[in-house]
Amino acid sequence: MRIKQLVISAVVSAIAMSSAAAADITGAGATFPYPIYAKWAENYKKVTGTGMNYQPVGSGAGIKQIKAKTVDFGASDMPLKKEELDAAGLMQFPVVMGGVVPIVNLPGVQPGQMKLTGAVVADIYMGKIVKWNDQKIVALNPGVKLPDDEITVVRRADSSGTSFLWTDFLSKSSPEFQKTIGAGTTVKWAVGVGGKGNEGVAANVQRIKGAIGYVEYAYAKKNKMQHTQLQNKNGEFVQPDDSTFKAAAAAADWAKTPGFGVVLTNQAGKGAWPITGASFIIMHKSQSDAAKGREVLKFFDWAFKNGDPAAVELDYVPMPEAVSKLVQQNWKTELKDASGKAIL
Missing domain, CATH: 3.40.190.10 (Periplasmic binding protein-like II)
Structure with a gap:
């Protein structure tokens, strides 16, 4: 029993x-x-x-x-x-x-202190700007002590929507980037070290002095990584946060876009973060x-x-x-x- x-x-x-x-x-x-x-x-x-x-x-x-x-x-x-x-x-x-944010490994530079434009980042990812004290970067950052270090580009090694947002923004910022590399989940990168997922990119940036990469903002904030400001379509240099992501999404027309397929990169609007x-x-x-x-x-x-x-x-x-x-x-x-x- x-x-x-x-x-x-x-x-x-x-x-x-x-x-x-x-x-x-x-x-x-x-x-x-x-x-x-x-x-x-x-x-x-x-x-x-x-x-x-x-x-x-x-x-x-x-x-x-x-x-x-x-x-x-x-x-x-x-x-x-x-x-x-x-x-x-x-x-x-x-x-x-x-939002997707640029992250860097530059001792002495504070998180959110450095300013970058889409055109400058595109030149970095095309291998045209190779040092942190390049005049194009120096001109954007008066008063910031930039080292004479080589830039190591870090990008995703896997097929990634984060890469799509990143490359879509760079394509909208640089006709040359659009022509030679273009936007996509996978692209033929000109230079760089690959990392799988946000964690792979972050690990490489944290390991390599002088590196630049990109991850989603929540990941960067949680791991206390050095992010940069970016210039938006209105010419403003903005910090990534909830308010700047909302500003980018404010004018989106979800109802009239087939499949809800709205892309929010490089949106016009005051305070808009350009890689949302x-x-x-x-x-x-x-x-x-x-x-x-x-x-x-x-x-x-x-x-x-x-x-x-x-x-x-x-x-x-x-x-x-x-x-x-x-x-x-x-x-x-x-x-x-x-x-x-x-x-x-």
């Missing part, structure tokens, strides 16, 4: 564990939003018991994984164009916004597992309604309420089960 009870108990436990695991959702993609997705997942599981496993493998890998249907959703900081979405039967929506971007979730329009698709939407619905404080704490910018409502309306018309019925 005792053995029978133990067997029954084990079976019940296994079923419960199987049910819990079945409810968990999986995603992969951009490293940019990983800190906030991880925090939301932690808080969501406490409330609902449903887990969310997110792999920060880079935007390019996330797009590949959702196209291959190996995850429930992909994530990218480069919005896919309508043609690519339609060809693969996908839809996308923005979830949170933030949204992070996008990508899903299949036809959900072969409608219950799992519904769980994904329930997670992001919860995030829209309850996740703003955590986003602000981690230096992200929540989506405006009007945009999140547009997104939720879009779910009802875009996402269907195998029979063509809306999953919500």
